[in-house]
Amino acid sequence: MEYLPPLLFEDEAAAALRVSVATLRRIRKRGEISTRLISGRWRYTHADLVEYQENQKVGACVERAGPVRSQATGLPGDQNRRTGMRLGTTMTAVSEARVAHHLAQAIFGKPK
Incomplete structure (x- = not known):
């Protein structure tokens, strides 16, 4: 048997x-x-x-060359660092508005 x-x-x-x-x-x-x-x-x-x-094993993290797109926002990773904030830091509504304003100016140019 x-x-x-x-x-x-x-x-x-x-x-x-x-x-x-x-x-x-x-x-x-x-x-x-x-x-x-x-x-x-x-x-x-x-x-x-x-x-x-x-x-379920996961391989080691490998650093990638070039910008990596954020899953949350779709922005390249280097644009996320322009805020001057450390990764993982929670932003307040005021700082979010200020960062959004500065990024919009950087992308679209200052209003004429």
């Missing part, structure tokens, strides 16, 4: 991955983890969990 790997219930697999059961269900529905449906209940093997974790 062939060896069968032990099957984990959904709550056991979630605990092993240190996520909630709801998160594990979302991962399963997105097709990011292998599962088995046995008697109407989802089961996972240790190999399924290891494979999922391996697929």
